[in-house]
Amino acid sequence: MLIWYTIAVLLSLAIFSFLWKDNPLYKFAEHLFVGTMVGYQVVVVFSQIIMRKIVDPISVALDNRQILTLISLVIATLIGLLFLARFSRKVEWVSRYPISITVGFWSGYAIVASFKTNILTQIRGTVVDDLGQPLLNGHLIGDFFKNPSLKTLDLATAGPLLVFGVIVVLVYFFFSVKHDHPMVKFANKPALFYLMIGFGASFGYTFMGRISLFIGRMNFIFNEWWPLLKQTIGG
């Protein structure tokens, strides 16, 4: 246990040493990491893809005499094997077929899903909230004037700010309209303002996440490895 923990600590320190400068320790850790991951990926591909998606289903289809399934599996496997044609200069061109099939399939597959999730659902979510109430809600604005407080101000302004932000940012991303077009001119500055506020918030949020990862690593070194080391040495 102590040996593995110590190796983990030494490798962590070797990676952190990159903050000082590139050095043999970092190089060693980097090469070890890359080598281990490549080896790991080979095993994952073999067990999770070659065995689970090709060999096992083909055996099941053979056992159950499911001819159509068998044919589709064999065809898909053969198409996949065409990738290996890259190793021969003569038949290298053949490897473009599986690439074109992959790209074509994913592009087509993504169209309807993107329209549904990234466009229609997003637009709907910008017009009404989760409870189906409109984001531009006159009642909420009226509530603020009746009972002015931070909470009612937040409720009254959140929706209109979101709606306005979506409109100006969408206009900002029109590429075939000239910069001096009045609509673009009007939207440019507020759009950048919205974008930068959004990115700033996202930066802070993610940065805190990274700090927590660092704390986790330090926690491992000082609260797990160090006590274990003391305990082992001290008997």
Added chain:
Amino acid sequence: MKKKVFVLIGCALFFFLPLIFAQESAPAEFFLRDTPNNAGEQVELTFRPLASPEEVPEFLLNITIGEKPVRVRRLVNAGKPVILPLITHQAGVPVKVEVQGVLPDGSLTDLGAVDVVSKGEWLNMNSMKAFILGLLFIGLIIFYVGRAKRGQDLFIRKIPGLEAIDDALGRATEMGRPVFYIPGTSSMADVATLASLNILRPVARQVAKYETPFSVPVKDPIVVSVAQDVVKEAYMAAGRPDLYEDGIAYLASMGQFDYSGAVSGSMVREKPATVFLLGMFYAESLILAETANSVGAIQIAGTDASSQLPFFIAACDYTLIGEELYAASAYMSREPLLLGTLKAQDILKGILLVIFVLAVIFQLLGVDFIMDSFLNPQW
């Protein structure tokens, strides 16, 4: 006499019939149906308790899916209807649900059984609106690509990051240091990767023209194949096939952080003058951008991953934000196909913006027409 008998029977029915029906009314009603708009991988049980939680605190559902053993599920009577999805994985699987009520004394009472066979549909009507929008988009693309091919000038506004590409490549050439191009860390399934590979072509052509050392470390094996082809074609188009070698685009590693470790190491050793970070990035974005910054490289970044954009904006010299990445390939290549697509994209965006504004106005007026028609998730 007859009249009196009829009146007596009528009175008796009037008083006793409700009692008979009250006794016979079940503590719950339930039905099983095939979930519509799927390939038969799911059926759903709609369960509505009619008895109060004091009368029947719980129900037991004995679920049989195909030839699997019976699964018992306990349902606490909360007085509310429940829709329970039951996964069959494929069409043609018989599903049976036997329901029992658990009485307060712990005894069980049979409430009956329902069954259904899962079936698949050819069309998912829930996606029909997206499909029609897709058709409209394709129609617009065909129309505008046709116009671009006929030589009509389709305007695209300047994108600042792209204006800097030539300077950045020139700088690398003058300094005699390599150019690194990182096409994201995602697969070909990602639109950002496709956009990045489109930008790789003109960049590689320029690099070949200037005879600058070029390196394209990639994380995905399929992207490596495509990147190699793109770079090869670009070198040939620049009239320098002699400079091309397969090692320009190579598989650095397949894991996220080992890839960033390997690329960071290469950057520190080879000290590129220009680094392109274009495509889909995840948590490794800042590691790569910071390392490139530390070796003094000019960085031109772009991604549609909104969570990674802040890091690029903070650490890179130029950043293509979101859709600018898609527009960049059209802007640089001026190919009719890409120009037409970009124009069609703008038109569709305009149509959606109008629908959005109308939906907001209609909602303000209390009319749900657009929400119920265009923006309803169901067809």
